[in-house]
Amino acid sequence: xxxxxxxxRRLSDDIxxxxxxxxxxxxxxxGERLPPERALAEQFGVSRPSLREAIQKLAxxxxxxxxxxxxxxxxxxxxxxxxxxxxxxxxSSEEAQRDLLEFRHTLEGACAYYAAQRATPMDHQxxxxxxxALQQCYAxxxxxxxxxxxxxxxxxxxxxxxxSHNAVLLxxxxxxxxxxxxxxxxxxxxxxxxRGETRDMLMRQHRELFEAIVEGRAEEAREISNRHIHYVRxxxxxxQQEARxxxxxxxxxxxxxxx
Numbered sequence: 001x002x003x004x005x006x007x008x009r010r011l012s013d014d015i016x017x018x019x020x021x022x023x024x025x026x027x028x029x030x031g032e033r034l035p036p037e038r039a040l041a042e043q044f045g046v047s048r049p050s051l052r053e054a055i056q057k058l059a060x061x062x063x064x065x066x067x068x069x070x071x072x073x074x075x076x077x078x079x080x081x082x083x084x085x086x087x088x089x090x091x092s093s094e095e096a097q098r099d100l101l102e103f104r105h106t107l108e109g110a111c112a113y114y115a116a117q118r119a120t121p122m123d124h125q126x127x128x129x130x131x132x133a134l135q136q137c138y139a140x141x142x143x144x145x146x147x148x149x150x151x152x153x154x155x156x157x158x159x160x161x162x163x164s165h166n167a168v169l170l171x172x173x174x175x176x177x178x179x180x181x182x183x184x185x186x187x188x189x190x191x192x193x194x195r196g197e198t199r200d201m202l203m204r205q206h207r208e209l210f211e212a213i214v215e216g217r218a219e220e221a222r223e224i225s226n227r228h229i230h231y232v233r234x235x236x237x238x239x240q241q242e243a244r245x246x247x248x249x250x251x252x253x254x255x256x257x258x259x
Contacts, residue, residue, distance in 0.1 A: 016054045
């Protein structure tokens with residue numbers, strides 16, 4: 001019986017695995033520049049030729065992009081699930097908005113549950129920073145900067161996904177980040193106008209969610225997340241119904257004036 005020779009593993013393959021792990025866990029983010037070659041080789045304890053070979057392998061697979069004279073970057077496309085034109089369509093569709101909230105209900109509840117179980121002290125610190133940034137937005141007048149508030153809200157939920165230590169959940173949330181941010185910005189104006197208590201309610205829900213996660217109350221964290229999305233869906237439904245009633249009233253008025 002013959003045996004195939006044992007192939008010696010190349011050092012560059014080990015470097016590829018380490019870089020893949022950093023990308024997968026979110027330590028290296030889409031569009032982020034890698035440290036300079038010399039510094040990265042020293043951190044890994046490898047030679048620069050071996051590092052260069054590993055980077056070439058990852059670039060060939062579309063995970064890294066090398067720019068002439070500009071360094072090496074994680075591919076931008078890793079951070080987007082949807083193209084910009086599709087984002088515009090989803091953002092302007094009432095039905096798609098409802099679908100997104102249904103999707104968030106499932107996804108973010110799971111993120112909160114696992115974050116409460118698995119978050120490290122460093123995760124807690126990042127989550128606290130994201131939560132405090134969101135609270136600073138809430139401390140300002142509602143109409144002052146909705147875009148900033150939407151970004152802070154999305155970053156808070158992204159920090160929860162990072163704390164879940166589930167790579168699939170994390171990268172799904174990252175892929176939806178722009179859509180999530182647009183969704184919040186689009187929704188908050190109408191929600192605040194519809195119900196006077198909405199802003200205080202969202203502030204309270206986010207605080208309860210943050211506290212449940214850092215205190216390790218997994219089931220409660222999931223329930224609070226679900227309750228938060230349910231509340232948003234409820235208020236938005238009222239906003240949409242009101243808009244439809246106003247549109248009908250305008251049509252009737254137009255017909256009467258035309259008659």
